[in-house]
Amino acid sequence: MTISDNILRAWGSVDWVREEGQGVQLGPCPRQIQRAFADQGLDAIALGVIGRDADGNTFLLDRAAAALEAELTRSRLPTRIGR
Numbered sequence: 001m002t003i004s005d006n007i008l009r010a011w012g013s014v015d016w017v018r019e020e021g022q023g024v025q026l027g028p029c030p031r032q033i034q035r036a037f038a039d040q041g042l043d044a045i046a047l048g049v050i051g052r053d054a055d056g057n058t059f060l061l062d063r064a065a066a067a068l069e070a071e072l073t074r075s076r077l078p079t080r081i082g083r
Helices: 003-010 029-041 062-075
Strands: 017-021 024-029 050-052 058-061
Touching: 003 029, 003 062, 024 029, 029 050, 029 058, 058 062
Parallel strands: none
Antiparallel strands: 017 024, 050 058
16 A cells, blocks of 8 residues: 555544443554545555454454554654754
8 A cells, every 4th residue: 555645634633432341452543544534535444554354344454553653754854864
C-alpha cells in the first residue's frame, strides 16, 4: 500500500479508544476508520486497513494500523533532526 496524503488525513482523524472486557484493548474503532476513510474517498477494506468477517463485522488489521501510525508520526517530525 502506498500511503498518500488522503490516507494519512483519514488515519489522523480517527480517535483511539480504550475498551475493557476480557482484557484492555487500545485502538481505533473499525467503524470509525471506515467512515474516516470514506470521507476522504477511500475504501479502508480495499486498502487493507480493516477486514470483514463472515458475519459482516469489521475488525482492525494490526499490521496496517501499526504502519499507518508510524507513517503519520514520521510525517509530523521535522525533516532534519538535530540540525
